[in-house]
Amino acid sequence: TQLLEQSPQFLSIQEGENLTVYCNSSSVFSSLQWYRQEPGEGPVLLVTVVTGGEVKKLKRLTFQFGDARKDSSLHITAAQPGDTGLYLCAMSNFNKFYFGSGTKLNVKP
């Protein structure tokens, strides 16, 4: 059973479109992280959100932590082919890190 459910599982869009990826759980988190992974590499941290309702921006990426700290979203504006990759949310529990089910994004030029 996946602690963190992500949706959608797959997303294929044209360059310039906007998209949102969701990460949901029935548990409350002290913090939540988003990672991006490209083929043949390990995941790389994009952001950590800690406070309920928090919004963080990283260039064209906007991350939001739900008020109840049980869900999060990642919004990409004007997607580019370089955004292609596997997006993973992750939570820490007793000093261990568990990953969401993943969203595979393909941005076509």
Add this chain to the structure above:
Amino acid sequence: SAVISQKPSRDICQRGTSLTIQCQVDSQVTMMFWYRQQPGQSLTLIATANQGSEATYESGFVIDKFPISRPNLTFSTLTVSNMSPEDSSIYLCSVEDRDSGGELFFGEGSRLTVL
């Protein structure tokens, strides 16, 4: 930050054999994590390896199948024992850098194919 080197990067193995994956970190870290990932899918935590104590395994993973060593603060190994085709996967070593606010750093992974 932490730089992690994994060996081998890939291997093809015969059913019934065992393979040991090495993970070297460029700094001393308390906790090291081993994950398994099917290509294009998410990461599943296998076990946590702390120096000086036995590794702690997640549900569905056992020490006899995935023995782990952690001889010092910069090195760990994961052995995949008595392999079957179902063990074909990418195995990733990871460490937490608490100085970076709890960020996980990963090796490039070891892609294992069992015939």
